[in-house]
Amino acid sequence: MDIRRILAVTRKETREISRDPVTIWVSLLMPLVMLFLFGYAITLDVEDVPFGVWDEDRSPESRRLIDAFAQSGYFELVHSISGERELDEALERGVVKLALVIPASFGRNLARGRPSAVQVIVDGTFSNTAQIVAGYADAIVQEASPPARPLLRPELRVWYNPEMRSVNYVVPGLFGVILLAFPPLLTALGVVREKESGSIQQIFASPLTSAEFIAGKLLPYGLIAFVQVLLVVGFGLTWFEVPFRGDLGLLFAISLIYVFCTVGLGLLVSTLTDKQVVAMLLALVLTLMPSFLFSGFLFPIFTMPYTLQLYAAAFPGQYFVETSRDIVMKGAGLREVWVNAGALLAYTFAIFWLAAWRFRKKVA
Amino acid sequence: MGRRFGSLLVKETIQFCRDRAMLALILFLYTAEVVMCTVALTFDVKHVALAIVDQDGSPRSRELVERFTVVQEFRAVGRPATEAEAGRWLQSGRAAMALVIPRGFARRLSRNEAAPVQLLLDGTNSNTAAIARGYALGILGEFEAERAARLGHAVRMVRVERRIWYNQSLSFASFMVLSMIALASMMIGVIQPAASIVREKEAGTIEQLMVTPISVAELFVAKTLPTLVMCLLAVFPSLLVAHAFDVPMRGGLGTFLALTGLFLVSAISLGVLIASVTRTLQQALLVSFFGLFPLLFLSGTMVPVESMPDALQVASQVSPLRHYMEVILGVFLKGSGFEDLWRQALALFVIGAVLFASAVIAFRR
Numbered sequence: 001m002d003i004r005r006i007l008a009v010t011r012k013e014t015r016e017i018s019r020d021p022v023t024i025w026v027s028l029l030m031p032l033v034m035l036f037l038f039g040y041a042i043t044l045d046v047e048d049v050p051f052g053v054w055d056e057d058r059s060p061e062s063r064r065l066i067d068a069f070a071q072s073g074y075f076e077l078v079h080s081i082s083g084e085r086e087l088d089e090a091l092e093r094g095v096v097k098l099a100l101v102i103p104a105s106f107g108r109n110l111a112r113g114r115p116s117a118v119q120v121i122v123d124g125t126f127s128n129t130a131q132i133v134a135g136y137a138d139a140i141v142q143e144a145s146p147p148a149r150p151l152l153r154p155e156l157r158v159w160y161n162p163e164m165r166s167v168n169y170v171v172p173g174l175f176g177v178i179l180l181a182f183p184p185l186l187t188a189l190g191v192v193r194e195k196e197s198g199s200i201q202q203i204f205a206s207p208l209t210s211a212e213f214i215a216g217k218l219l220p221y222g223l224i225a226f227v228q229v230l231l232v233v234g235f236g237l238t239w240f241e242v243p244f245r246g247d248l249g250l251l252f253a254i255s256l257i258y259v260f261c262t263v264g265l266g267l268l269v270s271t272l273t274d275k276q277v278v279a280m281l282l283a284l285v286l287t288l289m290p291s292f293l294f295s296g297f298l299f300p301i302f303t304m305p306y307t308l309q310l311y312a313a314a315f316p317g318q319y320f321v322e323t324s325r326d327i328v329m330k331g332a333g334l335r336e337v338w339v340n341a342g343a344l345l346a347y348t349f350a351i352f353w354l355a356a357w358r359f360r361k362k363v364a
Numbered sequence: 365m366g367r368r369f370g371s372l373l374v375k376e377t378i379q380f381c382r383d384r385a386m387l388a389l390i391l392f393l394y395t396a397e398v399v400m401c402t403v404a405l406t407f408d409v410k411h412v413a414l415a416i417v418d419q420d421g422s423p424r425s426r427e428l429v430e431r432f433t434v435v436q437e438f439r440a441v442g443r444p445a446t447e448a449e450a451g452r453w454l455q456s457g458r459a460a461m462a463l464v465i466p467r468g469f470a471r472r473l474s475r476n477e478a479a480p481v482q483l484l485l486d487g488t489n490s491n492t493a494a495i496a497r498g499y500a501l502g503i504l505g506e507f508e509a510e511r512a513a514r515l516g517h518a519v520r521m522v523r524v525e526r527r528i529w530y531n532q533s534l535s536f537a538s539f540m541v542l543s544m545i546a547l548a549s550m551m552i553g554v555i556q557p558a559a560s561i562v563r564e565k566e567a568g569t570i571e572q573l574m575v576t577p578i579s580v581a582e583l584f585v586a587k588t589l590p591t592l593v594m595c596l597l598a599v600f601p602s603l604l605v606a607h608a609f610d611v612p613m614r615g616g617l618g619t620f621l622a623l624t625g626l627f628l629v630s631a632i633s634l635g636v637l638i639a640s641v642t643r644t645l646q647q648a649l650l651v652s653f654f655g656l657f658p659l660l661f662l663s664g665t666m667v668p669v670e671s672m673p674d675a676l677q678v679a680s681q682v683s684p685l686r687h688y689m690e691v692i693l694g695v696f697l698k699g700s701g702f703e704d705l706w707r708q709a710l711a712l713f714v715i716g717a718v719l720f721a722s723a724v725i726a727f728r729r
Contacts, residue, residue, distance in 0.1 A: 153479065154500075158485045
């Protein structure tokens with residue numbers, strides 16, 4: 001390894017990248033666009049759920065219950081229902097997601113100190129929201145009804161994310177997804193371009209070793225990727241007001257490993273094909289889709305079937321997403337995250353070894 | 365003119381069918397992808413890692429613990445000795461929830477006093493946490509109600525009868541199957557026509573077509589009709605997949621196919637539009653990728669549109685996929701017909717018409 005030769009490759013690559021302003025803008029802006037789109041759009045928080053009421057009772061008690069729903073912040077009264085047909089229609093059209101049915105005897109029963117019942121009908125199309133909505137409805141009804149004699153007193157404490165905002169969870173995960181979306185694609189296209197145009201033959205004819213070539217290519221793309229990290233982490237934490245509990249230095253140190261890992265994946269993809277289109281599709285299948293769907297970013301891994309958990313473990317996204325969340329949300333230190341960080345490091349070395357090996361085979 | 369158009373259509377159809385990779389991709393997206401994502405991706409919460417701290421150690425407390433360990437929503441991972449240790453388990457991720465039953469639990473219960481029970485919950489994943497909390501409170505509520513029934517008094521003054529409509533078993537699978545079918549239609553509908561037109565541009569054969577007496581309109585229709593037919597046919601294997609996952613088909617097949625066709629017109633027009641403004645295959649792929657990506661995930665395919673901020677909800681109105689998602693969920697899960705879905709149909713029609721018109725204009729140039 002000769003440091004001068006590596007720098008020469010880096011200089012050449014940097015010059016080529018700087019001549020292509022479109023690529024630079026895309027690589028710096030797209031991550032931010034994704035951050036904002038997904039930071040806002042991917043939320044499973046439930047608020048202002050449109051609900052309808054079929055009040056057969058029309059007593060002060062029933063009105064108090066309806067008010068409790070409307071003022072909870074979770075529900076918004078949009079429809080007053082009278083009759084079975086109207087109820088069916090409102091739910092079917094999706095005008096309301098929840099219907100509260102209060103029977104005629106409701107107020108009278110309560111006034112006499114007798115237990116009563118109300119019906120809560122929830123649109124179950126999106127099962128997850130339905131469950132949360134039904135839970136809130138339960139809680140509101142209990143809160144609004146006169147106290148009875150409880151036998152249990154549950155004390156609930158939610159740690160790390162007490163307000164249960166999903167953006168606190170989404171943003172630290174997005175760091176991992178965005179970094180797996182762009183650097184590999186950029187790197188792969190950068191190398192395959194030389195293959196397509198044939199200029200790679202000149203490299204092979206020079207005294208440059210494959211390790212030096214890879215290292216030289218790595219530096220500029222690694223730098224771009226690291227700037228992306230800074231932008232995404234900076235904007236993500238400040239704009240979305242995600243509370244940061246851990247050590248920023250540790251997060252950046254592990255991000256650096258991850259950056260090399262993603263760029264290495266791009267290099268590996270570039271050794272598999274000679275065509276830019278194929279390189280792009282491969283980058284999508286090997287990096288973007290798994291990072292979005294199988295990294296635990298949105299869909300928790302522990303609920304997947306075992307074989308698909310193994311599939312998820314074959315991609316680096318999972319390790320970084322977990323580490324990033326542990327550091328940002330739980331304030332975890334190296335002692336807690338070393339398993340994932342170590343896995344990431346080992347993964348990165350394996351990727352580079354594979355890329356260099358595939359590359360050398362081509363030369364011979 | 366009919367013959368000219370016919371022969372062009374035959375050529376396009378042959379070309380379409382010869383593209384093995386594309387056909388394989390279509391079949392893959394409509395079946396394997398649907399299956400894989402449906403099996404793996406779910407927001408349903410099962411097997412939440414639960415740490416149990418039973419400081420009471422009485423038959424009563426064991427009864428409560430057992431209620432948590434027998435259901436599949438929770439998976440007992442161990443019994444830390446103290447609450448502080450349970451906290452450390454939460455910190456290291458070994459457990460996601462801890463149930464702490466303090467000393468004196470049974471004694472208080474027997475005296476009919478309210479006995480405290482603690483639940484510590486890892487809130488990092490707010491969604492999982494909210495659902496796990498619901499399960500836990502449900503189990504506590506059952507325990508309480510059964511005990512109250514034995515004592516002969518009510519614990520709650522108002523009982524909530526909960527009914528879930530359209531998806532009684534509350535499985536995410538039916539949503540995911542339908543969502544992936546819609547995604548597949550969108551991707552193929554946009555990428556296939558875009559790639560097929562740009563390829564002719566790159567190869568230069570489009571010039572040859574331009575000098576023939578074939579009109580632009582004929583060329584346009586011939587280019588897009590095979591995709592439309594293919595995408596409609598590709599829906600059928602997906603219907604089998606949906607059937608295999610026990611997704612009910614409550615509405616009419618005719619309604620579904622008609623509205624799918626209407627949706628595909630928008631998707632295909634978008635593809636032609638992309639092909640008209642790009643020059644190389646790579647550009648076309650990049651543009652459709654960056655254009656599709658937000659469109660795919662912001663249309664209620666992964667997370668419901670209702671929980672997005674208002675501005676994005678308004679913006680999502682222009683996405684044909686958003687309206688199509690409502691159609692496909694409505695037809696399958698709710699059994700909606702045209703009379704319920706006319707709004708979505710109208711929206712699809714308007715979006716389709718606008719996209720189609722701009723595609724024809726851009727294509728003519």
